[in-house]
Amino acid sequence: MNANARLLAAVDLGSNSFRLMIGRVDESITAEGSSRQIFQVDAMREPVRLAAGLTPDKYLDQPSRRRGLDALRRFGDRLRDFDREQVRAVATNTLRVAKNAQEFLIEAEAALGFPIDVIAGREEARLIYLGASHDAPACVGNRLVVDIGGGSTEFIIGNGYEPQLMESLYIGCVSHSRQFFPNGTVDEYAMKQAELAARREIQVLVQQYRHTGWQQAVGSSGTARALAELIELNGFNDQANELGITRQGLLRLRRALIKAENTGRLKLQGLKPDRIPVLPGGLSIMLGVFDELELDRMEVTDGALRLGVLYDTLGRNHHADMRQVTISQFVRRYGVDRAQAERVRQAALQLLAQFPEPPHERRDENLALLGWAANLHEIGMSISHAGYHKHSAYIANHADMPGFSRTDQARLATLLLGHAGKLGKLSASSKFFDWRMLFSLRLAFVLCRRRADVTLPDIRVQQIEGDLVEGFAVYLPQAWIERNPLVEYSLAQEADEWERVGKRYKIVYD
CATH class of the missing domain: 3.30.420.40 (ATPase, nucleotide binding domain)
Structure with a gap:
């Protein structure tokens, strides 16, 4: 074992x-x-x-x-x-x-x-909350989690393990330190400008977050933990042995930093060398958070993005995949014809499963992605039937899809764009790298076009490999195809389309 x-x-x-x-x-x-x-x-x-x-x-x-x-x-x-x-x-x-x-x-x-x-900013926020909620002290009611990273800051309000509001802003301790405190120089004016810049960014979410409210404020990950350690070890909080971050503690740390005039001259207990260059940026953002959200105190947890990723991976491995939840929500939101989506899904999965599994492929991941593409292939119809596959792809590429990485979304969007219409738009795309999935989805789309619950015959598919031209072969019963002339016509069009992008498409009637 x-x-x-x-x-x-x-x-x-x-x-x-x-x-x-x-x-x-x-x-x-x-x-x-x-x-x-x-x-x-x-x-x-x-x-x-x-x-x-x-x-x-x-x-x-x-x-x-x-x-x-x-x-x-x-x-x-x-x-x-x-x-x-x-x-x-x-x-x-x-x-x-x-x-x-x-x-x-x-x-x-x-x-x-x-x-x-x-991962996108809101997906990062979701995973941060998942980690923080498993590590933070128990809370009755809503919990606010703030994570100040190097390039962005995430704000999440949730209840229990479920996030309710999520936002990611492009302010971080590295970028803020570089912009306002070059070479580690700190003075009153620079600190004030950095705080105001942070507050200006945070203002976009203040009204909604205050309206929702919270009973506990938690700072997660590196910046919050570093600030809390400096405040605690140097006695900057009002009460001896008080843990976490307080407004007074932040203000006293601010004064100490300005008095030193440069981060290189700052002498504080617990100040780690790798944190020195980003300290003023992180501090100014946290002061902006406290001012805009009217906080007096914040607890600190080590649980953040990494722990959230672990719990999310655990869910995927035990059939509690957030991506499946997201797909179900999209199906409901965009009024998908569930019966038709399921017909296409079943057919596509059966076709892909016939291809041998290359050593580098994770077949279970590709089967899942192909199934989700089938579930969502008609979501663009909520916008317009004309060119709906383009609308479907746009939604998948740009919507917030909890559980999905940007790569996942790009692959999903490419399948949705390519499941119907011309293939030329995909032939030069670097985002798509498995033509077998697209072949399976397009063929399933053709076979299920009647939108009726009919039993399909035994259809075999095969990949054609060659030194110069690759492609696919489709084997269908002659008697069945004679009873379905529309499928025969559509397959002939498919063959022409694949030939246009340099791939063979062989149709064999047994």
Whole structure:
């Protein structure tokens, strides 16, 4: 038995630090049923400062890329004996905005040895809340979670383990420190400008968040924890041994920083060298949070994005996948014809399952994605029947889809765009890399066009491989095709369309 079988690992490619967390899954049986908990067994942190390497024109420079790759190689060495389904790696704000992110990610995945998902801001917020809610003190009522990262800050209000409001703002301790405190210089004017800039960004959510309300405020991850440690160790809170972050504690830390005039001259207990360059930016954002949301105190938790990723991975591995919940919500929201979606889904999955599974493919993941594409292929009809597949793809590509990475959404959108119409729009696309999935979906769409519950005959498919031209073969019963002339006509059109993009499409009637 694999010694790591009960372990899960999360890798967080943050804008300030890269982190690895390994957790052990423990299951307990109670009178109410079974429950699963994750306990940390190992962790690694590398202060990569990726956002500091982002040039003014949004390109990652070579030194920051090298620091990141070196860190990921060390993480990959630690994870060498883990299976793919045990590890999930996510990247956040800096790799959302960097123009050469894809180039870096190819090298990063090779260094780590596992795929890396770039997640959207609200998906990051959802995972942060999932982690924080499993680690924070119990709360009756709503909980506010604030996570100040290197390039973005997430605000979430939730109840129990369920987020209700989620927002991600483009302010972070690295970017704010670079903008307002170059070379670590700190004065009253710069601090005031940094606080006002943070408050201006936060104002967009204040009214809705105050209206919803919360009974507990929690700061998660690196910046909140670093501020709390400095405030506690240096006695900046009003009461001795008071834990967490208080308004008075932040103001006293602010005065100490301004008095030092430069972060390099700041002498405080608990001040870690890698936190010094980003301290003034993180502090000014937290002061803006306290002012705009009228906070006096905030508790701090270590549970954040990494722990949330672990619990989300645990759910995926135990059939509680948030992505399936999202698909069900979209089906309901856009008034999908469920019966037709299910016909197309069943047919597409049966077709894809006939192809051999290459060594590099995760068949279960592709089957799931293909099924979700079938579920959603008609959501664009809620906008217009004309060109509805384009609307379907647009929605999938741009909507907030909890549980889905940006890569997931891009692949899903490409399947939706390509399930009908011309293939030329996809032939040069770098986002699509499995033509078998698209072939299966298009053929299922053709076979189910009558929108009726009919039994399909035994249809076999095969991939045609060649040195120059690849393609597909479809084998259908001659008697059945004679009774369905529309299918015969549609398949002939399909063959022409595939030939236009340089792929063979062979139709054989048995």
